[in-house]
Amino acid sequence: MAWLEVHEYGVQGWSGGLDSSERARHYCRELERGAILFFSVLPFDFPEDERKLLLSLTAKDSRFHKNISYRPGSDILRGLDDSENLPQVHNVMRRYAAEIRRFVAGFLTHYADKLQMDYASFRPLEEEGRNLPLHKRNDLLHVDSFPSRPTRGSRILRVFTNLNPEKARVWKVGERFPKLAERYAEQAGLPSFTRRSRVLEGLKKGLSRLALPVPDRAPYDRFMLHFHDWLKENSGFQKQAEGKERLEFPPMATWLVFTDGVPHAALSGQFAIEQTFIIPVGALVAPEAAPIRVLERISGRAMA
Numbered sequence: 001m002a003w004l005e006v007h008e009y010g011v012q013g014w015s016g017g018l019d020s021s022e023r024a025r026h027y028c029r030e031l032e033r034g035a036i037l038f039f040s041v042l043p044f045d046f047p048e049d050e051r052k053l054l055l056s057l058t059a060k061d062s063r064f065h066k067n068i069s070y071r072p073g074s075d076i077l078r079g080l081d082d083s084e085n086l087p088q089v090h091n092v093m094r095r096y097a098a099e100i101r102r103f104v105a106g107f108l109t110h111y112a113d114k115l116q117m118d119y120a121s122f123r124p125l126e127e128e129g130r131n132l133p134l135h136k137r138n139d140l141l142h143v144d145s146f147p148s149r150p151t152r153g154s155r156i157l158r159v160f161t162n163l164n165p166e167k168a169r170v171w172k173v174g175e176r177f178p179k180l181a182e183r184y185a186e187q188a189g190l191p192s193f194t195r196r197s198r199v200l201e202g203l204k205k206g207l208s209r210l211a212l213p214v215p216d217r218a219p220y221d222r223f224m225l226h227f228h229d230w231l232k233e234n235s236g237f238q239k240q241a242e243g244k245e246r247l248e249f250p251p252m253a254t255w256l257v258f259t260d261g262v263p264h265a266a267l268s269g270q271f272a273i274e275q276t277f278i279i280p281v282g283a284l285v286a287p288e289a290a291p292i293r294v295l296e297r298i299s300g301r302a303m304a
């Protein structure tokens, strides 16, 4: 399957004479069904001096030891101690996030009105050989779920660019969510998540009657968080080769992927930048392929 290369969209928008709304719909559908959309050159504006500033960070200052993250909603930058570069890096990340939004809204017009911006991140560390706790390891196959931001079934769309001028970013990907869930969701305990939800509903009602804060985590979010960890812990799944592919994203390539539906692992590479979007189920072209719908079909229960 590898990736699906997009030739007819670039910095200037769609090539002439194309029915852009039909093309956008086609690409949304492919993405939602598990395709990785690939651009060999930047499909959005990212000035060279801004890219160079990001690439210079490790050389100048090795004090940071994690990703640099940017929250567009609150305009907050995290993860950089280097006070000398901080205002410039903040500006670069702010402009990058706004430009990626413009790109996605112009390319995937079907989502344009419903796009919710999540965080952006710059990943300055070499992925190979990072010493991280098991659940945080990027080199183990997993589907994404964010502990601090439950989606209640909305999907996680991420736009990555390999800013490394010389080295590819290497991923492994696995069989897509419908097959993955069919094979593993019950083993991972899906029925207990839908059963427990009835107990929780009673508890939530009790809390709200007492005017106490009610935890807002749907069975879907609880299962997806658990599944993320379960897949990483499962050495049988990690070793099994069926349906797995190695992808090498060359320097300056950009790729879009629904990371809640495409199991992925970053094996090596340094200097990727990424913006995450949340897409509500109501905006999807192929909602039947959304992980929440797949899990609801398997369990026979509503999960939002």
Ligand SMILES: [Fe+2]
Pocket (backbone or CB within 6 Å): 142, 143, 144, 259, 264
């Ligand atoms: Fe991930």
